[in-house]
Amino acid sequence: MQTLLHVLVTALTLAMLQTLAASAQSVEDFYKGRQIDLIIGGGAGGGYDVYYRTLARHMGKHIPGNPTFVAKNQPAAGGLAAASAIYTTAERDGGTIGAFANNVTMDPLFGAIGARYEPLKLNWIGSIGKLQNVCTTWHESPIKTIGQAQQREVVVGAAGATSNTALMPKVLNALLDTKFRVIAGYHPGAGLTLSIERGEVEGICGLSWSTMKASRPHWIKDKLLNVIVQLGMEKLPDLPDVPAALDLVKDPHKKRVLMLILMRQETGRPIAAPPGVPEDRLAALRRAFEETMKDPAFIAEAGKLQLEIEPMTGTQIQAMLTEAFATPKEIVAEAAALLTPPAQKK
Template sequence: MVYPNPSTSRNGRRGGKRMLKKFLPGTVLFLLIPLISHAQDYAFFKGKVISYIVATKPGGGYDAYARLIGKYMQKYIPGSTVIVKNIPGAGHIIGANETYLAKPDGLTIGTFNTGLIYSQILKQPGIKFDLTRYSWIGKASSDLRVLIVGSKTPYKTIKDLIASKEPVKFAASGVGSSAYNETIMIAEALGANIKVIPGYSGREGEMAILRGEVAGTNGAYTGLVSFIKTGEARVLLQIGAKKHKDLPHVPLASELKVSPKGAALFKLIEAINELGRLTGAPPNVVPNRLAVLREAYKKALNDPGFLKEAQMMALDLDPAFGEDVAKMMKEAVNQPPENVNLLRSLIKFE
């Protein structure tokens, strides 16, 4: 016996249509729920102010990145207002604490330097944060580090600096900042007689070089490039995976003949500075709101207008996002015992 195919019979077609009519509205609603929910997540930010904390004074590299990123994040969170709030002090610790301890409602984000990785590893007093617990939004670049001196100093090459018998003064921001910690590490790696003078925030280190108070400083190339291009400073050394296109004749730290200890220090600096220009929020931000912030940050850093302005401002970009940054941070903080002991032998928080 041959049974009729319901899909081809008249009754089957009618039944199928009835089922389809019942099925379609439910299916459409089911598919729309995530879209409606996502729209509601964005709606939360409408009419709200997002505070973007910068843990240094206005005018430096962190400030420049934050103001540009904030401008374009605002574009991708309709109805919101992103305001940059500068909270300097204690080598970025005060601003980082403020970000970490803020209400996790998605209305506070912050940026601070990677020197705080060293500070956490070494348990620096005053820290109220755990870098592995921030709600990471992204990072904008990998910070090539450069060692610079004033163009009027007698140091023409890195060999001249190493050969100095007199202590060579280098400006740094607060104790615990990248510039402070890494200048100590660089001095040890090179065997150079460098004396670190903390307390210079934002552009103050550059002004100190011009006044002759210090001979040089260490920092991210993107933060120092405008000063270098004035001709008032020369670059003696760069620390990174590869040479910057602007610095083809400046030696990389990896090209120098140094001790195994020195090589380990340079490698550690290079690894940590992969996490350049971080942006994070307090721990336990409402997940859907964190997703909005991450999405807006990613769209901002890929916006053609943003890319054009970043190029005009000589801001290098090497972004990473969300959980990828969280994973990188955990790896950076969880250093092997030999690296921790090496850092403890060099860096003292007095």
């Protein structure tokens, strides 16, 4: 008994000493000469990867001590693995942060398997921009409108089973009576690109417009796509003549379900630190993110890469998630049924 008590006292003492040491070390001292691991919950070469690696090249100079960023891709489970790692195993000292797909912010609300984290307990740093998905077919496809997709089967390519490209076609099938058939399992970067260019699938539904502009600009420049519907809370300025799914859903209850589903896109490209990061370091990370969003060099590079910058602060993300997690249970249950296949629910 005394041995066990001794072990507990020793552990508590060490924890207290570590806490005191962390609090005594300035933010600049901590980050000087350090590398920050940026865990990207998306595939190499994809739209998320392009955005986050661009951020990584500029954010360090806005953090006291000027640390460098090391980007590491962890795309498994639609980014849920990366978020779970940030929440459960990452060091909570501010030396590791996560950069996720938009679904990460709300998937635990919908009961997604693999979501071993609590979004409201993560320390949100900010989001580079909103995410507004579209459904497209290849220019050789006879399907040119959403109405035609309601008349016959349209085969679309998708990444993992929990990715937007797999889930959004199913959402539209349920709420708009479309006839999308999903072929999942493609690499979220090159795999999806080749799937449609080789004619293995007829289209892609649920990939963001900004992702296409960033990672596949020739598709747009050379008019290789038919954009048949857009999935966002607001219509994109680039696509004034493409109908919005929210406008097409007439039933008020179904519209509310769709609005909750689309709300998770508003956080777009979110970045978070683990729970328990010292407050001064978290504040420095948030401040550095906001300064980077205004940095002329970052803005210039983003422009060259055709990245759309429409940032949200960490505080704004937290407020939006608080609202989403307060949604009536019946609406959440219906949205979850569309977003999480029964075999994958907790």
